[in-house]
Amino acid sequence: PDDQTALAALENGEIDLDTPPPSEVKRLLTEYEGKLIPVQYQRNGWGYIVINTTKPPLDDVRVRQALTHALDREAIIQGALDGEAVVPPGPIPPVSWAYKEDLKTLGYDPARAEQLLQEAGFTKGPDGIYQKDGQPLKLTLYATSGSSLIEALTTMARQMWQAVGIDVDVQLMDFNAMNENHLQPGKFDMAFQAFNLGLDPDSLYHIFHxxxxxxxxxxxxxxxxxxxxxxxxVNRLLEEGRREFDPEKRKEIYGEAQQLIVNDAPVILMYSNIYTDFHTPRVKGVVNFPGGGATLDYLYKWWIEE
Incomplete structure (x- = not known):
């Protein structure tokens, strides 16, 4: 079900657990105090925008970096997630032991975004959109339909890209259709996705190798x-990280990989949620995941009290 249908089912007692939209958290905490039990945790993962690094002009790292610099992700978190998230500094979130503390990030800097586009050979047209060889910088962003969060996020992102001279068309659709018709065959510019990491940073291998x-x-x-x-x-470092057993050496290896991935900008890491799940009092044994995972990770410890 969509967000609002699931939330209504929780409030009506038809289901026992839900992760409501961030905009509903404060209301639920007040209206359902004692009736619904909150469980809060920070996500060990992210909502992110994947960029097709083989498709011109996105095969130019300067264009990918410009797309990243153009987005005020803090503002998007406030607007689309009601502040219930943090901007991921890099591909390994701060909740992980392998997080690189001194990571140099690509922050919000619209002037730098335009500078990078100019360095990549683009000039601004009379309509305010950058162009190169007579072709406007027009891209498509695919995202899953049915989520108020995704709709708000993609709308704000499109407006921010427009402000620096990048024309982005947002298309919302069924996830399976997006995956089969666009992502798998590589017929896309950008797409919004989500990924949860495991306790071990080897998770990066499955995304970035x-x-x-x-x-x-x-x-x-x-x-x-x-x-x-x-x-x-990056491939070499991810392979080395798999072979190394010493935790400190592994942290150093994955630190190098994190910085290279940030520099290459194959993805735009939009947010790591601060989740608040709500469950009914009859569900017992619900705990959050200490590494920043999901409430459902400890589902085997739950029981129902009738």
Whole structure:
């Protein structure tokens, strides 16, 4: 069900647990005090925009960095998530032991975004949109329909890109249709996705290793590396991280990988949620995940009190 249908079911007692839209959290905490039990945690993962790194002009790292610099992600979090999230500094969130504390990030800087586009050979047209070789910088962003959060986020992002001279058309659709018709065959510019990491930073291998971004015999990429991203140095570090046992050495290895991934900008990390799940009092044993995962990770500990 969509967000509002699920929320109504929770409030009517038809279901026992839901993660409501962030905009509803404060109301639920007040109206249902003692009737619904809140469980809060920070997500070890992110909502993010994947960029097709093999499709011009997105194969130019300067264009990808410009797309990132153009977005005020803090403002988007306030507007689309009611402040119930944080901007991920890099691909490994601060809740992880492998997080790189001194990561150099691509923050909100619209002037830098335009400078990068100019360095990439674009000039601003009379309509305010950058163009190159007579072609306007017009991109499409696909996202899943039925989510008020995604609709608000993509609307704000489109407006911010427009402000720096990038024309982005947002198309909302069913996830399976988006995946099968656009992401897997590589027929897309950008798409909004979500990913949850595990306790181990090896999760990055499944998203950013170049071997997983290569099309199969049918021309499809069925892995999480929908960006078709391939940096040999990142590949080497992710492989080395798998072989190394010493935690401090692994943290250093993954720190290097994090910085390279941020620099290459194959994705725009939009937010890591601060989730508040609500469950009915009859559900017992509900705890949050200490590493920043999901309430459902400890589902096996739950029981129903009748």
């Amino acid at each position: 170049g071997s997983l971004g290569k099309p199969n015999a049918a021309g499809l990429v069925t892995s999480f590396n929908r960006m078709r991203y391939d940096n040999p140095e």
